[in-house]
Amino acid sequence: MYKRLSAVLLLLLVLLLTGCNSDERILEKLGMVQTASYDLAENDRLKTVYSVPVIDPESSERRQLLKAVTDSLKEARVLLSKQIDLRLVSGQLRTVLFGLNLAKEGLGDHIDTLLRDPSIALGVQVAIVDGEAGELLSKSFKSNKDTGTFVNHLLEKESSSNIIPPTTLYAFTRDYHDDGIDPIVPIVKDQGDRAGISGIAFFQDGRFVMKIPSKDGIIFALLRGDIKQGELSINLGERNGRKVRVMFSSMLNKRKVSVQHLGDNRFKFIIADSIQGSVLEYTGHEDLSQSKKRHELERDVAEYIRGKAQEMVKKLQQNNVDSIGIGQYVRNSLTYKAWKSLDWSKVYPGVEVECRIKVTIKDYGKYM
């Protein structure tokens, strides 16, 4: 009898599946938003563009663009779903682009809204567009018709090679909610015939404050932490009437930091980088096979990096953005009470920062 009862109950289980009718997802009927862009419109409104890939193989279009101007981020979704015959879902969202003007107003609330949605994961890439994000996303570049996918791949590739630090919703919110570090986001720019990464944007309290060009990205990466891969082209000026350029590649960096208390809420922060790498280009006169000459070059490269790093730290302090995370280390060197009574944003610009760079040339290629 119980076997029969079990059979009936199992049948009931199968029947229950029909209850999921309203949440049925048929791939062909889904509009999976892959890239979303948000810009500031007039009267503090929000201009949204969604890029939805077209799955139909017979269609000549590779993506569908949906645009709306609304008061809030999620209102846009309601409005945009009326423009498309597919059911809009955000579970496959890969990249979110914000326009520069919106970033200046502050992204905190918008990112909060994005994360409240259970279908949006922390792994979504975030980028700022130098200009209008919607315009960049809507543009079809010759080399890449689907700009959203292209930008996503570009960000993934660049962040894996440390030219820009990895910036996902996770990393942004992590640093945004941390009291000892400020978040950063890569900047994407329309470069005429293609979209490219033009630099790194620095945020304080969720608001865009300053940026650096992408060529300085590696210097910033050296300040921010260990790196496992990176390249740096160094201009050592003219020597004996010859321009000396060094290309330092396959860089490995081990960063060590220490905090010294100078009393009266003043601190000294020491960043000691130990960089290893290969020389792939060298246009100077010296013979690199001689260890003495190589060490000279190591010192020159270290001095070059140190100068650039000090310059960058100064710029960050002038703009009062602590994206290196100096605050985290100062916090950890204090008692809880002392840290809480410290107004870090007032103390930070006055912190004495010293960069110590040690460079080791692992090899110099296969040519004398």
Added chain:
Amino acid sequence: MMEKLSPFHVAVLVYMSQIGIVVFALPRQLADYFGTNGWLVLLPGLLVTSFNIYLITLVHRLGDGKSVFEIMERSIPKAVLYPVYLGLCSVWLIFGCMIGKKYVLLFQMIAFPTTNPMLFKMAVDVLLFLLIIKGIFTISKAATFFFWMTFWMYFLLFWFLPSFSWVRLTPFILQGGHDQVKGALELYTAYLGYELSILLFPYMDKSKKSLAAIYAGNAFLSLLYICLSLVCFGFFSFGQLKKLLFPLLDLLGYIQFPFIERLENMLYGFFLFLILMTVAMYWWGALEAMRRVIPKLKIPVLAFLLTVISYCISFIPKTLDQVNNWILYLGYAATGIAFGLPVLLIALLLLQGRRVSRV
């Protein structure tokens, strides 16, 4: 010879009845109530639960492995005991039921936002019913099977190590928390489930190993909680962790493999096995208690009645917040039982022992 649960199966059963729905919110609760390095609170948690298990083993030793119901019935008249049994039954039944409902509501939130959650609940309850009518040995076998089926998931924690940073943990010990007493009581529900081992006495070996297995199951759970919370405190920043309602769901959502991403719906599905066992054990406990009140009713009929009653009750709380409140208050009651029942039994056993020695 009657089948007995081996020590390993006891350990797995204890662990599987402990790990449940609380694990999704645990790291956030630790950060919110206890502040920086809140994961350290799990260490005293392990001590307190171990002390409670010590009380349970004491009952086993003093009572010579007899069923707890027998011990009680020997000294207390049935008229007094029936309300106690009814109390045990209702707390365990509804506590289990609410854990199931919370899992279903979370599942609904992340995967099926508009489907009626009570349909899922019914599916889960049917499975549970089929499981509990088979008795504790089948439940134990299912628990062991589910244990191995979900074992690989612990290794997913390694995924987060590259983004883990000790700096984020801060050197501050338990600073910036609030309402620690309330938090501690709330957190204690994360450990609950081991107290049901007191009902396993007639079904397990009388060896010391079986008792050690109860400690082992609890220690394994604590170790897992510590690892998970430590990873959360170093992976998320402290402020961020306090904002995440269910940090474990966010962790699962962050995992991406080159060939697939957004795995959390599938991974969340695996947690059903853990929840099923927790609820099954509570319901089995409720069933055991109820059998003493109505011994003549056949087990499947009784189990069916209990399932239907609990299903009807699970209609009452509609939102996640309401379910949380139910779990909170029932958790208090279950914690009371976890400590109160062994203490009562020890008192009874000492009393009975004295009487016997006088005779």
